[in-house]
Amino acid sequence: MVKNEYLPFCSRILDVIKHADREYTFRMSYDKGNEFPVKPGQFFEISIPKYGEAPISVSGITNYSLDFTIRRVGVLTDEIFENYIGGFFFIRGPYGNGFDVNQFKNKDIVLVAGGSGLSPVHGIIDYFADHMEECRSLTVIVGFKSPNDVLFRDDIIRWKKDGIHIIDTVDKAPEGYTGRIGMVTKYISELQFNDISNVMAVVVGPPPMIKWSIKGLQDKGVGEECIWLSESRKMCCGLGKCGHCRIGDIYICQDGPVFKYTKVRTLID
Missing domain, CATH: 3.40.50.80 (Nucleotide-binding domain of ferredoxin-NADP reductase (FNR) module)
Structure with a gap:
């Protein structure tokens, strides 16, 4: 059976931490760590049906959870901020190379x-x-x-x-x-x-x-x-398919978002 790489999975909100009026951290359940380990600097696509999808960096990693620190800036994030402990998001990932x-x-x-x-x-x-x-x-x-x-x-x-x-x-x-x-x-x-x-x-x-x-x-x-x-700007699909994050021959979502400076210093965005 062919796997649909765009298909997200459901993740439960374990905690919500308010930092500022427009920035909250959502602590999400993640029991796939053995199968898909996560590095600092990687990102996930977070979605809510009918409201869209957005790439969000991982800001915390444990054996059972992931933190996503999100700024309220649009339709999707407005809806995300209406969810609290016990609610659910859809997520897919991890994507990108992250920091070693x-x-x-x-x-x-x-x-x-x-x-x-x-x-x-x-x-x-x-x-x-x-x-x-x-x-x-x-x-x-x-x-x-x-x-x-x-x-x-x-x-x-x-x-x-x-x-x-x-x-x-x-x-x-x-x-x-x-x-x-x-x-x-x-x-x-x-x-x-x-x-x-x-x-x-x-x-x-x-x-x-x-x-x-x-x-x-x-x-x-x-x-x-x-x-x-x-470098996390312009990412969209996370799979190097849509081309939104392409700069020259580099796809930010796959070749990055973590880069050595010598790799990207000559790129023209």
Whole structure:
């Protein structure tokens, strides 16, 4: 019997975590881990009949569940936000190559994320938070628009307690705010490395942030071959069939969404 690769399966909502007015994390049941293991940075297609389908990055992985951090931006996500614990979505995946944590072991790791860009690297941080002995250091620089837009507040507190160097900043803040203010690039320029040849960096976020963050890392001496990106724009079918995510001879949904910078730096989108 021929398998229909477009056919999703039903997944139950185990928990709903509110981060901000338009960003929630939905924790979904997933009992296919042995058959289809999931890596940080991979994505699933989430759908509700009559409302559509959308690619969503995995932001948390356990033996029995997957987290999807979703922003309310349209018809499908409006309907998703009407569902609560005990409800169901349809999902299919995982798709894409994801991040291989083995590539980051014994390295000085720098993760730079903007807003919801923290979701694809969330699993990397969780892994090394539990296995700090497997990396030399881990620095996370994450920026949000405002204090009201901060995602994963409890996780950020937990990661700090686990010994991860977290630099969390906001673009703008009201008078009296005591946290960091400024773009992530401001804090990239302040980084100090004992051995630049051992640094491995990941950048995830909107295109302008990615551009200037890469420049900031290069200015600090990080080599192009040591910088990784997650490019998730324009994906649609997840199977490399529709062509929506094609750039040159690359299909983001299959060849990515995780790329080494040297692979995509010359691509014209």
